[in-house]
Amino acid sequence: MRQGSVKKVLAIASGGGHWVQLQRLIPATDEHEVVFVTTIESYRSDVNGHRFYVVADANRWNKFALIKMAIKLAWIISKERPDVMISTGAAPGYFALRMGKLIGSRTIWLDSIANVEELSMSGAKIGRYADLWLTQWPHLAKPEGPYFAGAVL
Amino acid sequence: MIFVTVGTQLPFDRLIRVIDGWAKATGQTNVFAQIGPTDYQPRHLQWSKFIDAQEFRRHVAEADVVVAHAGMGSIITALELGKPIIVMPRSAALGEHRNDHQLATAKRFLAQGRIFVAFDENHLVEKLDQVGTFKATERISSQASPRLLAAIRSFIHTGQHPIASSALKTNSAADINAVEFLPTDGSVEFKSSSAIIPDNNVRP
Numbered sequence: 001m002r003q004g005s006v007k008k009v010l011a012i013a014s015g016g017g018h019w020v021q022l023q024r025l026i027p028a029t030d031e032h033e034v035v036f037v038t039t040i041e042s043y044r045s046d047v048n049g050h051r052f053y054v055v056a057d058a059n060r061w062n063k064f065a066l067i068k069m070a071i072k073l074a075w076i077i078s079k080e081r082p083d084v085m086i087s088t089g090a091a092p093g094y095f096a097l098r099m100g101k102l103i104g105s106r107t108i109w110l111d112s113i114a115n116v117e118e119l120s121m122s123g124a125k126i127g128r129y130a131d132l133w134l135t136q137w138p139h140l141a142k143p144e145g146p147y148f149a150g151a152v153l
Numbered sequence: 154m155i156f157v158t159v160g161t162q163l164p165f166d167r168l169i170r171v172i173d174g175w176a177k178a179t180g181q182t183n184v185f186a187q188i189g190p191t192d193y194q195p196r197h198l199q200w201s202k203f204i205d206a207q208e209f210r211r212h213v214a215e216a217d218v219v220v221a222h223a224g225m226g227s228i229i230t231a232l233e234l235g236k237p238i239i240v241m242p243r244s245a246a247l248g249e250h251r252n253d254h255q256l257a258t259a260k261r262f263l264a265q266g267r268i269f270v271a272f273d274e275n276h277l278v279e280k281l282d283q284v285g286t287f288k289a290t291e292r293i294s295s296q297a298s299p300r301l302l303a304a305i306r307s308f309i310h311t312g313q314h315p316i317a318s319s320a321l322k323t324n325s326a327a328d329i330n331a332v333e334f335l336p337t338d339g340s341v342e343f344k345s346s347s348a349i350i351p352d353n354n355v356r357p
Contacts, residue, residue: 005310007309007310009309015161015226016160016161016162016224016225016226017224017225017226017227017228017229018225019226020225020226020229020230021225021229021297023295024229024295024296024297025297025301025302025305027296027297027302028297028301028302028303028305028306028309029306029309030306030309032309040161040205040206042205042206042207043206045206045207046206084308084309084312086305106308106309106312108305108308110301110305112225113225113258114224114225114254114255114258115254116254116257116258116260116261117254117257131308131312131314132304132305132308132314132315134301134304134350136301138348138349141348141349142348143347143348145348146348147315147348147349147350148348148349148350149300149301149304149315149349149350150297150298150299150300150301150302150304151297151298151301152229152297152298152301153229153232153293153297153298
């Protein structure tokens with residue numbers, strides 16, 4: 001962790017609903033420095049004034065794209081060395097948080113509000129790799145996590 | 154103006170075909186559809202396969218009604234801009250998505266009275282016939298709930314888990330904010346109050 005109160009936060013989400021939900025969390029980053037990672041270039045203007053990276057939109061079913069995405073994520077994370085990482089999903093966020101743990105970042109996973117009946121696959125697997133592991137539905141919360149602490153709406 | 158969107162990831166021809174047919178049958182010319190990666194070309198709609206984020210928001214802002222798949226990007230953007238939205242959930246059985254989570258999402262938001270839902274094609278036509286009666290709604294705030302923001306703000310600031318550091322505190326699971334998202338059928342059971350991060354531990 002950086003000394004003092006200003007932290008570097010890496011916020012990462014895939015395009016569509018994941019990104020829209022991530023934007024609704026940004027007021028919580030206050031005075032901290034925030035860097036964004038997503039899968040769609042045209043989101044750049046949503047976060048003017050912040051550093052912004054695009055990675056390939058890969059999922060578990062496309063190994064080649066996954067490797068390409070992982071290499072770029074590793075480069076971004078080793079360059080930025082964030083204190084805190086936050087993701088609303090999906091696969092890029094999962095891999096980013098796993099890498100973040102390797103360099104000592106504190107990690108937050110907020111599973112998408114779209115996952116009403118069960119956690120997303122990434123959201124279920126992230127488990128102990130998320131220091132703050134959250135669902136947006138109280139009925140999916142468990143004593144050992146994920147926890148419920150409110151929703152994006 | 155009606156804005157139709159299926160998101161960027163997958164086609165949803167079943168939705169587009171119904172709206173195309175409805176536009177033809179009713180002579181409705183003021184419909185713009187973002188149809189996604191598909192070979193199907195609507196004949197009675199203005200359309201584009203993909204639009205960028207700014208165009209997407211502009212189309213929602215200019216629309217009287219949004220018609221969409223049950224994706225959260227579409228739903229949240231419509232609510233933020235105060236637009237009535239009809240969603241038709243994608244079906245896994247029809248190969249429209251990997252699973253049926255859109256159906257579950259649609260049911261929850263319908264139960265909360267936030268959206269209109271068409272469960273199939275006939276139902277969609279019924280809803281489309283009613284769009285003239287739909288009214289703009291109040292815009293929701295552009296931020297997550299104060300409680301969620303407080304939990305995340307506290308975690309970023311302290312690095313401490315809100316529950317680990319408050320395990321011994323009495324936890325009132327009957328948290329008022331938790332109630333916002335309870336279904337109306339009372340089907341929610343709290344498995345344990347310790348899964349609910351209490352409000353009293355987070356500083357605004």
